[in-house]
Amino acid sequence: MHLSVKQVERFYNIWFPLLHYANRQLKIVESFPAKWRNANVEPAVAVPLRDALWENDSLREAFIADNPAGLSVDDLALVASWKYRVTGNFFVFRYLKKYAIFLTGDSPARGYSVRGITGPIEEIIGQYLPLYVQTTLLPFKDCIIYDSLLSSYPILFGGGIRTSLQNTYRDIQEREGILTTLPPDAVSKPDRVRTANKKVLTKFREYLGQSGLSPQKMQEHTDNIADFAYDFLLSQKPPRFLSDIQKRDVEEYLTQFDNVNLISLKRFVRFLRDSTRMDWDQAEEILDFLKHRPHQ
Numbered sequence: 001m002h003l004s005v006k007q008v009e010r011f012y013n014i015w016f017p018l019l020h021y022a023n024r025q026l027k028i029v030e031s032f033p034a035k036w037r038n039a040n041v042e043p044a045v046a047v048p049l050r051d052a053l054w055e056n057d058s059l060r061e062a063f064i065a066d067n068p069a070g071l072s073v074d075d076l077a078l079v080a081s082w083k084y085r086v087t088g089n090f091f092v093f094r095y096l097k098k099y100a101i102f103l104t105g106d107s108p109a110r111g112y113s114v115r116g117i118t119g120p121i122e123e124i125i126g127q128y129l130p131l132y133v134q135t136t137l138l139p140f141k142d143c144i145i146y147d148s149l150l151s152s153y154p155i156l157f158g159g160g161i162r163t164s165l166q167n168t169y170r171d172i173q174e175r176e177g178i179l180t181t182l183p184p185d186a187v188s189k190p191d192r193v194r195t196a197n198k199k200v201l202t203k204f205r206e207y208l209g210q211s212g213l214s215p216q217k218m219q220e221h222t223d224n225i226a227d228f229a230y231d232f233l234l235s236q237k238p239p240r241f242l243s244d245i246q247k248r249d250v251e252e253y254l255t256q257f258d259n260v261n262l263i264s265l266k267r268f269v270r271f272l273r274d275s276t277r278m279d280w281d282q283a284e285e286i287l288d289f290l291k292h293r294p295h296q
Helices: 005-026 044-057 057-066 075-082 122-127 159-172 189-209 217-237 247-255 261-275 280-291
Strands: 084-095 100-104 111-114 130-139 143-147 151-153
Touching: 005 044, 005 057, 005 280, 044 057, 057 075, 075 130, 084 111, 084 122, 084 159, 100 122, 111 143, 111 159, 189 217, 189 261, 217 247, 217 261, 247 280, 261 280
Parallel strands: none
Antiparallel strands: 084 100, 084 130, 100 111, 130 143, 130 151
């Protein structure tokens, strides 16, 4: 759940010179060490520097151009990649073996797999989850880390928020998945859509199984929605997720394709509605449209 000793050295050998450089330009604190070895810097000193750095990309770009620390080409490229950082508030939702899951609170929500630096994030913020934190996420080669400065809010979450976060986590997994790299487009959108739609189709089949349908009917309805996903939604620009369909998608699909099974579409929309994957009113609007559509 955290970087190797070698990776820790690499990060701090970049991070301290970068903050030192920002302070020389802005003079925010009295002094900041240019090297991290044996340095003892309080968060109260580093945080205002960090905030100023991320608010002004020209500082990071000037650091790359001047290269005051004599960094390697690869290290400078890493600093350049930090333009893809994500700053904000996150819910630390779950600890897994290799990383912690951070969820955003905006819509649509995103999930990030975040590694600790010198130790697991769990050791820094504790085992009690969910926890609401503020930090900046950074790409670090083939993984995501945070910028070493993380503050938490003393908020206790009740059952309603926990259920909502669980649903958010499920929805993220069924859309683009938990992001393991920055920027997200490091993995192609069509591949992410295919993977997400496959998960939704699996859950849809399970839902059909609860209705007492025969295996043949379950497969028929699942195959029909798979056709909708791969023949229509995947060809859209940009490709669309099954969990994100809207009334206009259904309308266009029925216009472009003949012999569409309306019963399969109705069952799928009910599945999205009943599992809270789709807003109730939005689902009812689509179902009403399909109800008054002549069978093909």
